[in-house]
Amino acid sequence: MTFAGYVRDNAFPLGELDPGVFRDARVVAVGENAHLVREFYTVRQRLLRFLVRECGFTVLAWESGFSEGLAVDAWLRGEPGDVKELADNGITYTMGRCAQMRDLLTEARALGTRFVGLDVPGSTASTLPALRNVRRYLEKADPAAVSIVDGLVERANAWAGEHMLPAYSAYSAQDPAARDAATAAYADLCARFDGCEWEYRDAAGDDAYATARHELRLAALLDQTLRGHAARLGGQAALSAFSSRDRAMAETVRWVLDRDPDARVVVMAHNTHIQRVPVAAPGFTVSGLGHHLARAFGAQYLSVAVTNTGGRTVGRALDPDSPAGFAIVGVDLDPPAEDSVEAAFAGFAETRMLDLRPARGRLTAVPERMRLQENYLSTPLLDGHDLIVTLPEITPAEQLTAT
Incomplete structure (x- = not known):
């Protein structure tokens, strides 16, 4: 046939x-x-x-920033908020800025679903949404590590923006040593979260730890995406320019299911x-x-x-x-x-x-x-x-x- x-x-x-x-x-x-x-x-x-x-499905997972989506999830769970503001700012890549997305989120709230943004932060153009949340977490869990995040925020301010193409161009124009220093800082923070897991959990709670650790992971994967695109502009083959973001989204699905086996x-x-x-x-x-x-x-x-x-x-x-x-x-x-x-x-x-x-x-x-x-x-x-x-x-x- x-x-x-x-x-x-x-x-x-x-x-x-x-x-x-x-x-x-x-x-x-x-x-x-x-x-x-x-x-x-x-x-x-x-x-x-x-x-x-x-x-019997329970979670709506959208191709959108994880950090930004935390506010959308809170609203779906019954917290107050304006659906237009949430859709405009909590759904990245401007995909929330239409009546149809507002209708979809309104029905999801009525259905009682949870929400998770699958993606790296900042419409793939900024690590700042994740870094700001990680910083607030570390103020409780490990104040000595806040300065590492502050250094990453300062570096990100030199290239991050609302739009992907200009952000990638500005990132690629950075001195390679500055890019390497940022990547090393992400590795340092990830090691701290993993090595001090139980101290961090005891300081701020299990849910807060799991969320902040995942936000840090997604920011680090966006850093790898940026490095890959910079390498491509320099004439080098770099699969990480394309693969890290999809890996991030897949890990978010696993993150949801690991935390709730019935989801x-x-x-x-x-x-x-x-x-x-x-x-x-x-x-x-x-x-x-x-x-x-x-x-x-x-x-x-x-x-x-x-x-x-x-x-x-x-x-x-x-x-x-x-x-x-x-x-x-x-x-x-x-x-x-x-x-x-x-x-x-x-x-x-x-x-x-x-x-x-x-x-x-x-x-x-x-x-x-x-x-x-x-x-x-x-x-x-x-x-x-x-x-x-x-x-x-x-x-x-x-x-x-x-x-």
Whole structure:
């Protein structure tokens, strides 16, 4: 059977989804082929509602900064706050700055879920959110170590900002000795946290220790990402430029499950992050979030790709007048390419879902290109994802600023 035939015979409306599909899963990741798309927020909200109500999932984990997300989790647990302010500032990469994200968080609070930001701090452009929290923790647990954090904050102030490209450029312009000193300071702090674990726990409590230690780990992984990009600009191969951030997100999922063995986690991240196999790029492959989770959890990890056949997506255009170096723009989509995954779904006028697992090893002519914004990315569909959701039309969500 061809892939197109399998889609025709087995794709079903999202409203017919059976809870049994997720019975044995501890982690379900729901993707999207572009950020900041109105319909992707709403279909993810619908799936979150289903996974919490029908399947017993308990934690919403978003591709967003861990440190910033602590305030979102507190609000979901009932603390006071304004959802717009929380979404604007507690969801990084500007992904919270739209009505659809506010709606999703409001429903998550009503559902009683917890929240965790998976990612490194500062939209991958600043270690400061994590360092400020670590400093407050050390004021209680180890005042003698506060000066180490202060040194890291001073160094980060020389390059950190709101936007990734200018921050990476400023970091790379730093003297290599300064970069090395920061990396050594992260190693020193990590050693202190580990060597003095029980003293630190006794001083400020187990939860505070676990949170601060993880924030420090994520800041150190962002430091490795920055070092990798600086090496690439210097003409050296550096997989850490791409791998450290996905490692950080995978470790956050493990952090949640290690602290609560009964938790079941719904991950929301880009399709490229959640696929079960390494991501192929020109000249190298790298383990993404989903590859780490698939190796850790096997069949208890499910990857749900989300894509679309038509509409208007979100792209980026170089813009020297923008603080980010580019502008977020709407892009009209052409009909699906004939050799794409989306072409097999082009005849459906409503959202459809398909379980890919029964098709493994059975089909011919399986497409291995899937939409990535207005372009396509080589994707080993059957090995990379367990299920796929395809929407007929998408439109950009409103945003306040570009990343």
